[in-house]
Amino acid sequence: MVDAATEDAVDDAILRQFVGYHMRRAANILQADLARTLKEIDLRMITMSVLVVIVDNPGLRQSQLADALAIERPNLVSILDELEERDLVSRTRVPTDRRAYALTPTQAGEKLAAKALELTAEHEDRILSQINLEERAQLVALMQRIVDGA
Amino acid sequence: MVDAATEDAVDDAILRQFVGYHMRRAANILQADLARTLKEIDLRMITMSVLVVIVDNPGLRQSQLADALAIERPNLVSILDELEERDLVSRTRVPTDRRAYALTPTQAGEKLAAKALELTAEHEDRILSQINLEERAQLVALMQRIVDGA
DNA sequence: GTGATTAGGTATGGTACATATCAGTTCAGA
């Protein structure tokens, strides 16, 4: 009998037949590097996403934001609390619907969002340096098909 | 001023420029479907991975397994406890090193691992039905390059 | 033989994410 501990190298070959296994590993690498990159401006990935979408969609409501980013509403609250506390975003009552808040970025928020996009672009250029633009487009197109199929 | 809440559709267009955003969404979809699939045989993704690697590398030690799957040793303990409790895997002392355990699958473990691989393959065929084999190979090759570059 | 290292395990904490529920507000239909 083959004894892995002594005769063979232990490996994950059996799992490498699956696309999902490779995708999870690649996604983990991207995520770890982006998290490290955004630490420089004291943002987490999720707070960065929220800030950037608010800057790109000023005046949107929390529920719209939650839908756009597929975040549960309760989890959005503390994220916005933090962004508001840091004067990057403001919650202002919507006159026509007193239940809702309109989310708008402050000037500091717009500035930090621009910096965050810049850092994220640099991060991707770094991590994806071995993959040219055409290949990146292929990659995105294939993943988009997975998302669309679901 | 454009008001997103009333005039425009709120979207995540600003984030779609990034490969990582698409990858994370695609990976989440794969993960959710696989988790649902494996529930049928009462395995989580991580326990399935551990079981399958043990079947493919009988006799390996816990630290080798942890290295192969990039799992921290403490987190492996409860996973193996569960697999042992369910009589899918056995921990047996290594005679030449009484600190170590050799991990071997039971017959039931081998059988369940085969079933798990079958279910996982079905899951991928389902989720990736819009992507042919050549494209899947491209996808894997590109993600492999990301992993190798890190 | 003594100190450093290793294997497995324990305890603990942080992060992310989901559900159930609530108060206040708005809306639709009787």
Place this chain on the structure above:
DNA sequence: TCTGAACTGATATGTACCATACCTAATCAC
């Protein structure tokens, strides 16, 4: 117009996952 359903944001809570620090027993290096 009134009443019940639905919606908005918030709160409380639970779970899954992953990482660090530390412990013991055993082994290894010198």
